[in-house]
Amino acid sequence: MIRWLQDNMPKIVLAPSFIAVMVFVYGFIAWTAWVSLTRSRLMPRYEFDSLIQYERLADSPRFETAMVNLAIFGTLFIVIAMALGLLLAILLDQKIRTEGAIRTIYLYPMALSMIVTGTAWKWILNPELGIEATVKGWGFANFEFNWLVDPDMAIYTVVLAAVWQSSGFVMALFLAGLRSVDEEIIKAAQVDGIPTWRVYSAIIIPSMAPIFLSAFIVLAHLAIKAFDLVIALTGGGPGYATDLPATYMYAMAFSRGDIGQAASSAMVMMLVVFTIVVPYLYSELRTKND
Amino acid sequence: MTDRPYAQTRTQSPTTKLVLRFILYILLGVFALFYLMPLFVMITTSLKSLDEIRTGDLISLPREITFDAWRTAWSGACTGIQCEGVRPYFLNSLLIAIPAVLISTIIGALNGYVVAQWKFKGANIFFALLLFGCFIPFQVVLLPMAIVLGKLGISGTITGLIFVHVIYGIGFTTLFFRNYYVSIPSELTKAAMIDGAGFFRIFWSIFLPLSLPIIVVSVIWQFTQIWNDFLFGVSFSQAGTQPVTVALNNIVNSTTGVKEYNVDMAAAIIAALPTLLVYVVAGKYFIRGLTAGSVKG
Structure with missing residues (x-):
């Protein structure tokens, strides 16, 4: 018995986590998938029905707005955060004496809760008392900056706040990447008289392809999960102009009492994550096992 | 390669170098301001009175520092019906x-x-x-x-x-x-x-x-x-x-x-x-x- 225990101890230690993952991750996904195929409303029902919930999603203008917003927000957020992160990393890579301090300043927003970030930016972008009032106070009486309450522009305030929060992290990733490029190659290129910008564009940046991929995955993941930020910054408004699938799901689950819609929109989110993350994880795990 | 050992080594004049360094530090400073601004605004706003917030602007320093807001936030602010602060x-x-x-x-x-x-x-x-x-x-x-x-x-x-x-x-x-x-x-x-x-x-x-x-x-x-x-x-x-x-x-x-x-x-x-x-x-x-x-x- 003791011998058996000793031999199987690794499995025994892993067992609770294994069960937890199977139940609370995969079991729950299966539950949500199943319920998304029923006519559940206030209470979950388990009789399989049809794709009715997905048809309702397709017909819902609110969910359409949420998906369009996810596309706008996701694209802009990822592109801007990556570009800014790369720029900052390259600037910081020029043997800056105060690098440590500057890096700390660029990265601290990542330590904040998105609720804090949203609260701060909501105040800064407040049309009556924020930037607009400040610039007006400087004498520009006609200055207008009311994106936060403009249904067409509000989603861009979410992009702004999200970029502010996450670009420092991308910088940290890229900076680590820049530092890992072989110094000798760079020196050789410089001796050959290749201008610095060419060294970056032709040698250093191409060699960082895996880091671009990592940054993309992390940012895409943040974008799909962005929920807190919208809640704190715009509350999904004005109207539902800044709804994302995540806030739509939450509204359906906890305030509208429409479990079928909540489950099906969650599955759509799952699908989006799946198509991005699975190829990445697959290639990561494969190269590791080789 | 061998026949032009140093021919193309770019040597920037000291002035160009200085100007580039200057621009570099300006850029780094501008970005630092971008990241610090919200924190700065949060801190200064939290130290102002409501009157001053209504009349002043976002980025001015408080004329008169008051910790009332902090006291209220900690133990008096309302989260719905309860008013016990955070x-x-x-x-x-x-x-x-x-x-x-x-x-x-x-x-x-x-x-x-x-x-x-x-x-x-x-x-x-x-x-x-x-x-x-x-x-x-x-x-x-x-x-x-x-x-x-x-x-x-x-x-x-x-x-x-x-x-x-x-x-x-x-x-x-x-x-x-x-x-x-x-x-x-x-x-x-x-x-x-x-x-x-x-x-x-x-x-x-x-x-x-x-x-x-x-x-x-x-x-x-x-x-x-x-x-x-x-x-x-x-x-x-x-x-x-x-x-x-x-x-x-x-x-x-x-x-x-x-x-x-x-x-x-x-x-x-x-x-x-x-x-x-x-x-x-x-x-x-x-x-x-x-x-x-x-x-x-």
Whole structure:
């Protein structure tokens, strides 16, 4: 018995986590998938029905707005955060004496809760008392900056706040990447008289392809999960102009009492994550096992 | 190459170099202002009186510093019908975060030790399943979790939130420890086994003493995640058990009475202080945690 225990101890230690993952991750996904195929409303029902919930999603203008917003927000957020992160990393890579301090300043927003970030930016972008009032106070009486309450522009305030929060992290990733490029190659290129910008564009940046991929995955993941930020910054408004699938799901689950819609929109989110993350994880795990 | 050894070596004139350096520092400074501005605005706003906020502008320093807003934010601001400030919720966050961080780190250390050092058939599949679990949007587990917490009799409790954070935290903690332990040669384990040491003895006497850096990474990561969590907090708490992020959001969106922006900002800073402190004290480990999830191997 003791011998058996000793031999199987690794499995025994892993067992609770294994069960937890199977139940609370995969079991729950299966539950949500199943319920998304029923006519559940206030209470979950388990009789399989049809794709009715997905048809309702397709017909819902609110969910359409949420998906369009996810596309706008996701694209802009990822592109801007990556570009800014790369720029900052390259600037910081020029043997800056105060690098440590500057890096700390660029990265601290990542330590904040998105609720804090949203609260701060909501105040800064407040049309009556924020930037607009400040610039007006400087004498520009006609200055207008009311994106936060403009249904067409509000989603861009979410992009702004999200970029502010996450670009420092991308910088940290890229900076680590820049530092890992072989110094000798760079020196050789410089001796050959290749201008610095060419060294970056032709040698250093191409060699960082895996880091671009990592940054993309992390940012895409943040974008799909962005929920807190919208809640704190715009509350999904004005109207539902800044709804994302995540806030739509939450509204359906906890305030509208429409479990079928909540489950099906969650599955759509799952699908989006799946198509991005699975190829990445697959290639990561494969190269590791080789 | 050989016939033009130095011909093309670019030599910039000292003036050009100086100008470029100058532009570089200006750019770095402008970006630093961009990142610091919200924090600056939060702090100054929290120290102003409401009158001054209405008449002054966003970026001016307070004419008269007052800590009234901080007092109200800590113990008087209204989160809906209750007006006790963020203090009780700050305590809730501590009561949730501390046990959840410790438990998930311990489980992660043991799991990582097994996956990295005691390879058996299926261990890699387990790791892959676990890793994928790190990436799911939590919306997909909210509804069944609400039901299960109800069945376990812990819905709306601190215990329930600890439970949820442990469950969805072990993916990352296992990842941290696995990636750390995988670089320790397995000969060490084998030699210890020949000497008669068992599973736990090897972990306790060989692996744990080596683990301080990764324990710090894991603790900081988990603490930041759990402290900053909003989705689980707002979904699985009830009046009285809400974490500080939920309380902050309620204060800011509270519709009763006059809108007190200075109180909102003070409350936001209070909610941010613990993780900011961790970042300032242990920034190096914070960054390692951030990058460990994305740049692996």
